[in-house]
Amino acid sequence: MSRIRLLSLQILVAIVLIGAWQLFSTVPVFGHMLLPPFFFSTPLDVGSQIVDWFTTGVIWKHLAITLWESILAFVIGSLGGVLFGFWFARQPRVAAVFDPYVKMANSLPRVVLAPIFTLWLGLGIWSKVALGVTLVFFIVFFNVYQGVKEVSTTVLANGRMLGMSERQLMRHVYWPSALSWMFSSLHTSVGFAVVGAVVGEYLGSAAGLGYLIQQAEGTFDVGGVFAGMFVLSAFVILIDIGVTLVEKRLLVWRPDAAEGRG
């Protein structure tokens, strides 16, 4: 399928869906509204709400806060995950001792931690960052752990035979291998950083996209909820595009990354 054809079909899907939504929420069928605007709003209302947010500029502050929380959660969670992943993989005894606790912590649905973080860290950004960190940390941790554990024994033996010391093996073999595993989970961990931020905001905050959605919901402003959702998904898609660009640069040496290009 050619690019233009594909793109026009994709746009067609949006037009049909939004058109149907607009139709059934404004034109009664047999004297009966299929999508009552009170519950479903209308595309025009949602659109004007979004336009309003951007023209008045209120949205930027919320976007910036959510972005900042996501970045902090991602950076702190990744750093922690890399450090602990490395440590556990290189010290099997430590890993064995902590294994049940790591599993326990990971099996906990992170949302239940939100109230505790709010108690501990207040309503500011740090309680949201903490929630994001608990999500990102485990993804990165397990990937780095796996990456260090699964270094090819041949490559390792080759490094030793080429005269590498333990420190040099760390730098030239373990580290790149662990990083490649971490980067392969980049999309997931960045996504979870945003989830942590937005859910945290939704549960209690004074700014951010989650706050915006929660506010609209509190006043039965369904149009506002939908508008917030659309802005949020556009925001996540933009971040994802950014991640893809970074990934392409960093993983040029990976066969699958290269195949994706062709």
Place this chain on the structure above:
Amino acid sequence: METGEVAATAVALEDATVAFRLADARVYTAVEKARLTVDHGEFVAIVGPTGCGKSTLLNVAAGLLKPAAGAVRIFDRPLSGLNRQAGYLFQADALFPWKTALDNVAIGLEIAGTPRRTALAEAQHWLTSVGLGAFAGRYPHMLSGGQRKRVALAQVLIRNPKILLMDEPFGPLDAQTRQVMGNLLLELWTRDRKAVLFVTHDLEEAIALADRVVIMSAGPGSRIIGDWKVPLQRPRDIFEIRLDPGFHDLHREIWSMLKDEVMKGYVQSTQPEARV
């Protein structure tokens, strides 16, 4: 790196026995009392049936495995730890996938403290020697199997090891590429005649390349059961040496012994109890 003294024997395995402890606490003896020497500048090939412990023997010479009994001497000194005088060419892909061909070759010098710029220049020189001068910026996955072997060869040779240990290095390649690689190896080896210990299951390859061919019996507890000098002229061309009558005579002679071991090895590998 080392002092210039030259001992006559590069590698000496003295009744080396290698055993592994199995999961059920039984002990599996892979190689029994192997006695083998490789002289300075000598090219020795080890041939044996599948699973006979050829690679095990090589790992002992490399210091990657410790023999359960017996001794390993490298240039008349007992080996402890890794064999720092040896370069090892692995059967499986051993290049660092996250480094370009050039960086893969340069790494051996870099970790030894050579400034990066000098190391890269030297690496480029070695890549050209193995015919890959134009592929310096490629990552391993962008190279063919044969090209990866060339890079691996350059990676090992750039450190100028006194001993070259090769574990079926051309095993995964197709027949034509193997012969091309064999010729390349001989060409590079002729320049400074390192001691080479070359493991293969291909008797023709062994005769075509080596000065001496050593035969191992089928495992477990395999021993060295034959040792032939290869009386063929050097320099050799792998493509043409196979047509030499001397090649055929030697091949027939060695094969009559190897055949039985290959059959034994095959039978053992099909019996579930004997499998490890």
